[in-house]
Amino acid sequence: MAISLEIIICSFFIFLSTNLFWLASTTATNLEKKNAAAYFSIFTLLISSLLFSFSAIIGQDGFPAVSSYPMYYFFPGLILLILIPFGWFVVIVWFFGFLRKSRFFKFLFYLLLLCQLIAICILLFRDLGKLSNISLFEYWNLTPFSFKSAYSIYILSCISLSIFSLYLFKISDNSLSEIGRQKSIPFLKWIGFSLLGVAILVSVLFVGNEFGILENLIAKAETEPKYFYGFVLCIQILICICVLILGSALTSYEILTGRILPKISLKQEWKNSVMGSFFLSIFFLNFAKLGYPKAEIFIICSYAFFLSKFFTIRKNKQIGLNQNEVLKKILSPQSIELSFTYLCEDVLETNQAALIFKGKIPYFSDTKVLYPKDSIFNIPDLSKLENSFIHSDIVYLDKDRSFDFVICIKIETFPSGEGYLFLGQKGNEGLFAEEEIEIAKTVSSWILNSVFLEETNTILGELQKKHIIERKISDHKTRQILHDEVLPELHSVILNLSSQNISEKNAEDLRTLTELHGKISLFLTELPDIRLELSRIGLFQVLKNLLKTDFQNSEFLLEEERDFEKNFPEFLPELQETIYYAFRESVRNAVKYSENSAQISIRFSSEQSFKIIISNSIRKTFEGPSSGQGLRIHSALLRIFGASLTLDFPEKSIAKISIEVPKTFANPSD
DSSP states (O other), X not given: OOOOHHHHHHHHHHHHHHHHHHHHHHHHHTOOSOOHHHHHHHHHHHHHHHHHHHHHXXXXXXXXXXXXXXXXXXXXXXXXXXXXXXXXXXXXXXXXXXXXXXXXXXXXXXXXXXXHHHHHHHHHHTTGXXXXXXXXXXXXXXXXXXXXXXXXXXXXXXXXXXXXXXXXXXOOSOOHHHHHHHHHHHHHHHHHHHHHHHHHHHHHHHHTTTTTSSOOXXXXXXXXXXXXXXXXXXXXXXXXXXXXXXXXXXXXXXXXXXXXXXXXXXXXXXXXXXXXHHXXXXXXXXXXXTTOOOHHHHHHHHHHHHHHHHHHHHHHHHHHHHHHHHHHHHHSSSOHHHHHHHIIIIIIOBSOEEEEEEEOSTTSOOEEEEESTTOOOOOOOHHHHGGGGSSOSEEEOOGGGTOSOSEEEEOOOBTTEEEEEEEOOBTXXXXXXXXXXXXXXXXXXXXXXXXXXXXXXXXXXXXXXXXXXXXXXXXXXXXXXXXIIIHHHHHHHHHHHHTSOTXXXXXXXXXXXXXXXXXXXXXXXXXXXXXXXXXXXXXXXXXXXXXXXXXXXXXXXEEEOTTTTTTOOOBOHHHHHHHHHHHHHHHHHHHHHBSOGGGEEXXXXXXXXXXXXXXXXXXSSOSSOOOOHHHHHHXXXXXXXTOEEEEEEEETTEEEEEEEEEGGGBOTTO
């Protein structure tokens, strides 16, 4: 069966109807500025889609059958043909603010509104009793030339005035909304000129015979419809161009939604809509070729799909807004326990939960946050659960183990340690959703980071206080030495020399001056400039010299990779100095608490990152407790540079301190 021109025209109508309905539903979904003009724009898109749907359904029977249908079938379509040109005019002048700023366009708005109301009244009351008795073709022949010409002038005026307003627009400021309007003008001009072409073709079709431009194709269509069909196809092609450009403008600048920033995903959704509508039209052509021209089935399917998608997106958007409110409440400045309570009550809806953190950094203590607060739970041994997280971040706990929780989630591994979230049964005895678990992991990670930052700030505050105190002590010690020892001896020597002749210098006074010089030299030697040494011989050599000078009574087992010193990275001076003091404090702790200094192993590695590993056997008994203040301070300082200092115990009698610096922190100038 050959494909007739009627079927091709109907396939165009299906394509237009589907895309216009997508534009209407998408605009309604993303609407932010809810005002009368925005709703009218959506209404214009929707009624245009319905008009083309009606044309596709009614037109698949062919012109001879359509022209014989009673006139009341087409009365809603005639109303829409009057409303749509006015709708486009209103959309343009509203979008660019002319209805609010220009009295001229406001006058035109009321004038065109009055014209269409008069036209609708004429349709309603002129020969109202005859509408059910005559056919569409007979009604067309009875329509006077004045009404046809008035409609032609009306649609040409609506389109021409909308184009004229585009040339009058001038950007008023550099806001994003104004810039978006300016960038959308080229798209809207193309649409305006295409619609002007449609209006001209419609006018020629309506009144061309009276002016001798073109013979009456509508009257001729009953016997020879192919010329009329060709005219209709030209109009459809221009409308398709308008719809495609309008979709690009809406998705690129969201000119009708009122959003300042457009969504990138809309562009891809628009492409999917165009391709889906195209294939839907192709399927209709194939079914019509087989003898089943059922346009209503394809239109209903497309409308049902977009409507279901519209309500789904609206519901998800509302859920997202509710979740954002909950997250805003969770992440607002308050106590960690209160944030965890909001997470468990408003998001997870669980009856009990626990957030556990096992720290590796000396100053980052273990953290335990419970819901309900101050509860006592039976928490599994974390070391036994570690192997369960090889393939997944979620482990379901066996009820036979008499644990108080049903699920354990491993939070992302931090350089400072590892976090675990234990959840009890949901309040409704249901299962946790994937989105709830993702939110729980994100919020738990934020809580642990907040604890980390809080403790880091505390340590840095203590470090600053200690630095001020040490500086005062150092300044006081220097002043004391100079005042109590150096200055009195210098004063004594000066008095002795002043009481003698210049030629009679006393050998004892010269010896005193020599000793004084030695004291000052020794004092200056005891205050070396570490930065100068680091820049002169490098960090690696300074660390090796440190072991020989400060720990000369201890023995170390040094391990370094082949060509390690040759490939040793150069870090920023501040980072090198921080590594130096952290290394010195780590070795000092290893020597202090080691059972045997010969068992202290120091390994230098630079495979994936610069790493120093200090291992030693812990002495079973040692004098005095350790506060770990030194390692805490240096670990906090290293974290500022993106490095880390961790203290781990692979065995009960073995301590391992690791200083690690990523290679990305190497000095970029080297």
